Amino acid sequence: MANVCVSVSDEMKGKLDKFETVNWSAVARQAFANEISKLELMDKLTSKSKATDKDIQELSKKVKAGIAKWHNERV
Numbered sequence: 001m002a003n004v005c006v007s008v009s010d011e012m013k014g015k016l017d018k019f020e021t022v023n024w025s026a027v028a029r030q031a032f033a034n035e036i037s038k039l040e041l042m043d044k045l046t047s048k049s050k051a052t053d054k055d056i057q058e059l060s061k062k063v064k065a066g067i068a069k070w071h072n073e074r075v
Helices: 010-018 024-046 053-073
Strands: none
Touching: none
16 A cells, blocks of 8 residues: 655644544545545546636636625525
């Protein structure tokens, strides 16, 4: 099995140390696996897309504006 070194802040390390019974390596492996699954799904969903970076940026702006509008209407 390969090793991966992960850096965390001193504050985070202190918090991890408070829960010494937790297998943090297992937690990290599961987090990596979950994130990889999401990224693989995104790759699969977008593999045939012809959208450009500009298209994605424009769509992102519209989505963010819509979310902001939705939130502001409920405040």
